[in-house]
Amino acid sequence: MNRISAAFRGKKAFIPFITGGDPDIDTTRELLLALCDAGADAIEIGIPFSDPIAEGPVIEAASARALRAGCTLNKLLALAESVRADVNPDVPILFMTYYNPVFHFGAEAFASRCARAGVDGLIVPDLPFEERDELLPPCQTHGVELISLIAPTSRERIERIARASGGFLYCVSSLGVTGERAVLGESARHMTAAVRRVCDIPCAVGFGISTPEQAAAICAFADGVIVGSAIVRIIAEHGRGSAEHVARYAREMKQAVTQSGRDGFA
């Protein structure tokens, strides 16, 4: 069993997101270690991109900070490789990247390099299901999961995507871009139910989740939550000293997620 499947086995998964290289590579390393320590079930590292069209203002700003600080894809691959040796080896590392940096790296070279660095999965928001054939074969060759996304607008596409995907499904909770939302709609519940009707791939819900209450409510029906902007906001506020603040928040979220799994949640 690969690390991603294991992360969802018998428990609900808490998946924090941080933007790689924000505010610098050394802090990203500290954050990764702190998140592992806080019980993250997988960690998503955003590769900074000049034009992150699916991101809200918080992550967009983080991306710009990281690029200004000189972060590159190569530096993050090297970081992942070295951290893989230091952290709990069960924690999957996922890269979230726009497709252009991958395209310029070369799909085959990138998948191979990710495998060598111990990166378990890729989330490529601007490479929808219909275009994934450019990247899927090299990912399969090198044992890197290409994670599919589904959104409230996916409707009749959900079944096709769910059946043909591996690792887990990234369920986009609501329309629009990443960012915290006060009220989460019912879309994620419906999407998860639609997936369940066709297969048992784990469903992790992202976009808009920031409080332990929201995480617990989502985990009542989903297999995990992805939390990005709320963490990136803490990093924006505390900069190089943000690891302890992020760790404290992550522990609360992890507890809410674990609790909801244990209670079966009502």
Next chain:
Amino acid sequence: MAQGRFGIYGGQYVPETLMRAVTLLSGEYDKWRKDETFAGEYARLLEQYAGRPSLLYYAEKMTNDLGGAKIYLKREDLNHTGSHKINNVLGQALLAKKMGKTRLIAETGAGQHGVAAATAAALMGMECVVFMGKEDMERQALNVYRMKLLGAEVRCVTSGTATLKDAVNATMREWASRVDDTHYCLGSCMGPHPFPTIVRDFQSVIGAEIKRQVFAAEGGLPRAVIACVGGGSNAIGSFHEFIGDPDVELIGCEAAGRGVDTGEHAATITKGSVGVFHGMKSYFCVDGHGQISPVYSISAGLDYPGIGPEHAYLFAGGRARYVPVTDAQAVDAFEYLSVTEGIIPAIESAHAVAYAMTYAPALPRGDVLVVTLSGRGDKDVAAMAKYRGVALDE
């Protein structure tokens, strides 16, 4: 593989949230493009509202002065709203209406597409929101006010370089958050399928008229058709009718800014490489890590780091060629056309005029060059004065 390819270029590289929107749009467009009522309504709007056909004007003084090929100007600047953008927005607004949408959103660089979109929205009784980079809002303050006058809301985009590409990002984000009642009226032959095809089709009236008009005037085909290229909508509109005529040269003029070797340009084909951005596979200006490079041009309308996928295809296959034209050359051409023919062109269009000025003298006198004047230059007068160091008081 998704639909909508020109060779390897094009495609639908958009977030999952938008896949339904582009798929539905594609299906609706396929339906309406074959509908005779739709075609009739669109033709009537072009004729009675936009003022088509636009003139094909023989620039006799310019021709005699340059001493080579005969130069004809395709006068898109004479269209209602002052540019070729109206051709596309009337088609898309009509399509949006047929699809039951009540709201148009659009990106704009120079403001010409924004003004055109706001105009079409006013005409058809639709809500309109235009996204515009902060930098462009400052460069084109008059167009900002014009859009507001037409009833549109203009949203200032401050992220990234605060220019056209960032306005596109913002409009895509808005569309992702509100697709049910909203149509993204994209202004150029770029973005995910079906936009490059839709915009090409609505703009191809330019080339169809050129062919008819040149034939009437000269009894044959032109030697070359020349147009400026940012995303490339007036160029693809001018070229499309001639793609199957191998003897007609197709020449796109990209913005070389301060020079293609200065790092301050928007010369996508000359200096860029193949990549994936804004929903399409095409040529883009990127750094060594696949990050989109900041680009620069004196012309807000050409200040874009990519080019439409059909242009990438025409370039890769050798059917069209793309030449860089600097700010300085464009400003000279702006002034030259004003004083020689009494026509003040948009600074975007002046890039095409500038290349024609260098190319015409090298050709025999019997040859015919058609230069598409994509827009009029009133909006650029203040910036040109500033470029020449002249202070204008309001």
